[in-house]
Amino acid sequence: MISGILTRLLQGLGVMLVVGLLAFAVSTKLGDPVNNMLGQNATIEERESMRRELGLDQPFVVQYARYLGRVVQGRLGVSYRLGVPVGELLRERLPASVELSGMAMLLTLLVGVPFGIFTAIRRRSWLSRVILGGSLIGLSVPTFLIGLLLIFLFAVQLQWLPSSGRGEVVSLGPWTTGLLTASGLRSLLLPAITLALYSLALLLRLVRGELLDVLHSDHIRFARARGLPERSIHYRHGLRNALLPVITVAALQLGNLLAFSVVTETVFQWPGMGLLFLQAVQFVDVPVISSYLLLAAVAFVLINLVVDVSYRVLDPRVRSTVGGS
Amino acid sequence: MRRLPGVVLLGALLVVVPARAQTFRYASTGDLLTLDPHSADEALSNSFKNNIYEGLVRFNEKLEPEPALAVSWKAVNPTTWRFQLRKGVTFHDGTPFTADDVVFSWSRQKSKNSVMASHVSTIKSAKKIDDYTVEYVTEGPDPILLRNLTEHFIMSKTWCEQHATTEPVAGLSEETFATRHENGTGPFQVVERVPDTRTVLVPFPKWWDLPNKRYAITRAEFRPIANAATRLAALISGEVDLAYPVAPQDVARVEGQKGFRVIRRPELRVVFLGMDQWRDESLDMPGSKKNPFKDVRVRRAVYQAIDEEAIRAKVMRGMAAPTGLIIPENTEGYDAKLRERYPYDPAASRKLLAEAGYAAGFPVTLDCPNDRYINDEAICQSLVPMLARVGIKVTLNAQTKSKHFDKILRKSNNNTSLFLLGFSPETADAMATLLPVMTMKLEGSGAWNGGRYTNPKVEELVGQIRVEMDPEKRRKQIFEALKIHKEDFGHLPLHEQLIIWGARDTVDVVPDPRDRVQLRFVKMRQ
Numbered sequence: 001m002i003s004g005i006l007t008r009l010l011q012g013l014g015v016m017l018v019v020g021l022l023a024f025a026v027s028t029k030l031g032d033p034v035n036n037m038l039g040q041n042a043t044i045e046e047r048e049s050m051r052r053e054l055g056l057d058q059p060f061v062v063q064y065a066r067y068l069g070r071v072v073q074g075r076l077g078v079s080y081r082l083g084v085p086v087g088e089l090l091r092e093r094l095p096a097s098v099e100l101s102g103m104a105m106l107l108t109l110l111v112g113v114p115f116g117i118f119t120a121i122r123r124r125s126w127l128s129r130v131i132l133g134g135s136l137i138g139l140s141v142p143t144f145l146i147g148l149l150l151i152f153l154f155a156v157q158l159q160w161l162p163s164s165g166r167g168e169v170v171s172l173g174p175w176t177t178g179l180l181t182a183s184g185l186r187s188l189l190l191p192a193i194t195l196a197l198y199s200l201a202l203l204l205r206l207v208r209g210e211l212l213d214v215l216h217s218d219h220i221r222f223a224r225a226r227g228l229p230e231r232s233i234h235y236r237h238g239l240r241n242a243l244l245p246v247i248t249v250a251a252l253q254l255g256n257l258l259a260f261s262v263v264t265e266t267v268f269q270w271p272g273m274g275l276l277f278l279q280a281v282q283f284v285d286v287p288v289i290s291s292y293l294l295l296a297a298v299a300f301v302l303i304n305l306v307v308d309v310s311y312r313v314l315d316p317r318v319r320s321t322v323g324g325s
Numbered sequence: 326m327r328r329l330p331g332v333v334l335l336g337a338l339l340v341v342v343p344a345r346a347q348t349f350r351y352a353s354t355g356d357l358l359t360l361d362p363h364s365a366d367e368a369l370s371n372s373f374k375n376n377i378y379e380g381l382v383r384f385n386e387k388l389e390p391e392p393a394l395a396v397s398w399k400a401v402n403p404t405t406w407r408f409q410l411r412k413g414v415t416f417h418d419g420t421p422f423t424a425d426d427v428v429f430s431w432s433r434q435k436s437k438n439s440v441m442a443s444h445v446s447t448i449k450s451a452k453k454i455d456d457y458t459v460e461y462v463t464e465g466p467d468p469i470l471l472r473n474l475t476e477h478f479i480m481s482k483t484w485c486e487q488h489a490t491t492e493p494v495a496g497l498s499e500e501t502f503a504t505r506h507e508n509g510t511g512p513f514q515v516v517e518r519v520p521d522t523r524t525v526l527v528p529f530p531k532w533w534d535l536p537n538k539r540y541a542i543t544r545a546e547f548r549p550i551a552n553a554a555t556r557l558a559a560l561i562s563g564e565v566d567l568a569y570p571v572a573p574q575d576v577a578r579v580e581g582q583k584g585f586r587v588i589r590r591p592e593l594r595v596v597f598l599g600m601d602q603w604r605d606e607s608l609d610m611p612g613s614k615k616n617p618f619k620d621v622r623v624r625r626a627v628y629q630a631i632d633e634e635a636i637r638a639k640v641m642r643g644m645a646a647p648t649g650l651i652i653p654e655n656t657e658g659y660d661a662k663l664r665e666r667y668p669y670d671p672a673a674s675r676k677l678l679a680e681a682g683y684a685a686g687f688p689v690t691l692d693c694p695n696d697r698y699i700n701d702e703a704i705c706q707s708l709v710p711m712l713a714r715v716g717i718k719v720t721l722n723a724q725t726k727s728k729h730f731d732k733i734l735r736k737s738n739n740n741t742s743l744f745l746l747g748f749s750p751e752t753a754d755a756m757a758t759l760l761p762v763m764t765m766k767l768e769g770s771g772a773w774n775g776g777r778y779t780n781p782k783v784e785e786l787v788g789q790i791r792v793e794m795d796p797e798k799r800r801k802q803i804f805e806a807l808k809i810h811k812e813d814f815g816h817l818p819l820h821e822q823l824i825i826w827g828a829r830d831t832v833d834v835v836p837d838p839r840d841r842v843q844l845r846f847v848k849m850r851q
Binding site for chain 2: 030031032033034035036037038039040041042043044045046047051078081082083084085088092144148151152155156159162163164165166169266267268269271275276278279282283284
C-alpha cells in the first residue's frame with residue numbers, strides 16, 4: 001500500500017511538471033504585462049527597462065528555467081498586479097474559496113445523494129419526475145446565468161440576500177471565516193447554490209443510475225427471494241454497492257469546485273482564488289496565473305490519491321489486485 | 326423598506342449612529358491595486374489617490390490647477406520654481422507636513438522602481454530652502470509642471486523611514502508597508518481595507534481645507550464588483566449608492582427605477598483609429614510592395630466612409646460625443662474650431678480611393694480591443710460594413726486589451742495596419758496626447774503612436790510646445806500642430822465616450838471628466 005502511494009506521488013510530480021510548463025507557456029502568451037504595470041505616460045525606454053528588469057526580454061527557455069528554479073525553492077514570485085508575494089495572496093484568498101466550495105460540496109452531497117436514492121427507488125413518482133427535470137436545468141444552464149437569475153430574484157426583487165461579497169468575516173489565526181456571522185452565512189448562500197447546482201445534478205443522476213443498475217443485479221434478486229425487508233435491500237445491499245463510482249465522481253467534483261469556481265466567484269465578487277485568477281489573467285499577472293494552476297494541479301493530485309486509498313479501504317477487490325503496481 | 330446588508334449595519338454601528346444616513350457606498354469594476362501612491366499607474370488606483378494623498382497642486386472640477394499643499398509659487402527663472410508650502414498641515418498620523426516631506430516624496434516618486442515617475446521626470450533637483458519653502462529645478466522650461474504636480478503625491482518622510490518604505494515596490498521586489506497602509510494629508514483616511522472586498526474611509530478631522538469642504542458624508546465604502554450585471558443589481562437593490570460604469574444598454578434600466586438616475590458627461594478621452602504610415606508594404610498585402618495608408622487620400626477616404634452619427638446613435642446609444650479632434654474638451658489647448666468632423670460621404674470616399682489607385686479597394690486587418698472602451702468591439706464591428714461599402718475588405722481582430730496593446734505598440738514593432746485606440750490626456754494638457762500619440766522623433770515620444778505618424782512640422786511644433794512658457798503663444802502652437810495633424814488625417818477621431826454613472830437620487834456628486842469619483846465632491850442628502 002505504501003509503495004502504491006509513493007508511486008502515485010511520483011506520478012503526481014510528473015503531472016505537476018507538465019502543468020507547470022503548460023501554465024507558464026500559456027501565461028506568457030496572454031499579452032504584455034509591462035503595459036498594464038506602467039501607466040500610459042511611460043515612454044518606450046521606460047517600458048523596455050521594466051521588461052529587462054522582469055526578465056521578459058529573455059528567451060522562453062531561460063524564463064521558464066528561472067521560474068522553475070524559484071518554484072523549487074518555494075518562491076512563487078511577486079504579483080505583477082498587486083506587488084504582494086503570490087504565496088501570501090493565495091493564502092489570503094484560500095479561506096473564501098474553501099468555504100464556498102466546501103458549502104457547495106455539502107449541498108451537493110446532502111441534496112444530491114438523497115434525491116438520487118429517492119428517484120431510483122420511487123421511479124414512477126411525480127416528485128421524481130420533477131427532480132429529474134430540475135436536474136437537467138442544473139446540468140444545462142450556464143453557471144453565470146444561474147448566478148445572475150438568483151441575484152435578480154433574491155437580491156433585487158425580494159431583497160432577502162446580498163447580491164455580492166462575502167459579508168462580515170471573523171479572523172481565526174491565519175484563517176478568515178464567514179461561517180460565524182449572520183451576514184457571512186447570508187452572503188454564502190447564493191454563490192454556494194450557484195456553484196453546487198451542476199455537481200449536485202451530476203451526482204444526483206449518477207446515484208440514481210448506479211443504484212438502478214445495482215437493484216437489477218442478481219444478488220438483489222436473491223435478497224428479495226430470501227424475503228429480506230425492502231429497507232435493508234435498498235440501503236445495505238443496494239446503496240453500498242452503488243456508492244463506489246459515486247465517491248470517485250464526488251471527489252473529483254470537489255477538485256472542480258475548488259479549482260474552477262472562477263465564474264461563480266466573479267459573478268458574486270467572492271474574494272477567493274477564482275476571482276484572483278480571473279483578474280490575473282486580464283492583467284497578464286504571470287506569477288499568479290502559473291502559481292494558481294500549479295496549486296490546482298496539487299489539489300487534483302492529492303484528491304486522486306485520497307480516492308485511490310479510499311478504494312482500497314472500501315473495495316476488497318482492489319486491495320488484492322492493484323496491491324503493489 | 327430597503328434592507329441594508331449586514332455588513333453595512335455592522336459597519337455603521339462602529340461609527341456614531343446618526344452618521345448612517347451619510348454613509349456613501351459605491352462600486353466600480355475593480356479594486357485599487359495598492360495604497361502606495363507611487364506604485365501603480367492604473368485607472369482605478371489613480372482615481373483613489375486624491376482621496377488619501379495630495380500634491381502641492383490639485384485640479385478643481387474643471388481640471389484647472391489650484392493650490393493644495395502649496396499656497397503659492399513663482400518661477401524664479403524659466404527653470405527654477407519656488408513653492409511656498411501650506412502651514413499647519415498634518416499627515417493622518419499626526420506628524421506635521423514640511424519641506425522635508427516634499428523633497429523626500431520627489432525622490433521617492435522619481436526612484437527607479439516608481440511607475441509614477443513620468444509626472445516628476447522633468448524635475449532635475451529639489452531643494453529645501455526653509456521648512457516651508459521648496460525649490461524645484463526643471464531640465465528645461467516646463468509649461469505643464471503644475472499639471473503634473475497634481476499627480477505628484479506627498480508622503481511623510483518620517484513615516485516612510487520608520488516603516489522602511491522609502492522606495493515604492495516594483496515588479497519583482499517585495500511588498501512594503503505602504504502597500505496596505507496609508508498616511509497622506511488628504512481629505513479622507515482609510516480605516517479598513519480588505520482587498521477585493523471593501524475599502525472604508527472616514528473624513529480626516531484635521532484636513533487643512535476643512536473650512537471649505539464640499540463633501541457631506543461621514544463615511545465612504547468602496548466595493549469592487551467586477552461583473553456589470555452584479556454591479557447593477559447592487560445599485561438597484563440599494564446595497565450601494567453609486568455604481569460605475571453603467572453600460573449604455575443598462576441606462577434605461579437605471580432611469581426606469583424610481584429613486585435612481587444616471588449621471589453622464591463626456592469623458593476626457595477620445596476614441597480614434599490609427600493607421601500604419603511607415604511600412605513600405607502593408608502587413609495585409611504581402612508581395613504588393615504597397616501600403617495604401619501612406620497616401621493621405623486613402624486615409625481621408627476611410628474617414629469619410631465612417632458614419633460616426635450612426636455609431637453614436639446605434640452602437641453607443643447616444644453615449645458619445647462625435648469629434649474631429651484628437652484631444653478632448655477640457656484639455657489645455659483644446660479649440661472648438663477644430664472639432665468639426667469632415668462629412669460622412671461614401672461617394673467622395675470611393676472617388677478618393679480611385680484617385681489613389683485603389684478603385685477595387687484593398688484588404689486590411691482592424692485591430693480592436695474588446696474590454697477596454699465602451700462598446701469597443703461593437704464599434705469595430707460596425708466599421709466593417711461601412712468600409713466594405715467603399716471597397717475596403719476589413720478583417721476584424723478583436724481581443725482582450727492586454728493582447729491588443731501588446732500587438733499595436735512598440736514591443737511587437739507596431740504589428741498593425743489599422744487599429745482602434747482611446748486616449749486620455751490625463752494631465753488635461755494637449756502635450757499628454759501630442760507627445761506619445763502624434764510624434765516619433767522627440768525624446769520620450771511615440772509610446773502610443775501605433776501607426777508611427779510623423780510630420781516634421783508637427784515634431785518641430787511639439788518640441789516648442791514642450792518648453793513654451795507663454796500660454797497664449799503656446800495655445801497657438803498647439804492649434805497649429807492639431808490643425809496640421811487633422812489635415813494630414815494622421816489619425817481618424819471618432820468620439821469622446823461619455824462617463825456613465827448610476828446613482829441614487831440622494832447622491833450629489835461632481836463627476837470628474839477622468840471618470841473618477843472624488844470623495845471630496847460627494848454629498849449625501851438625507
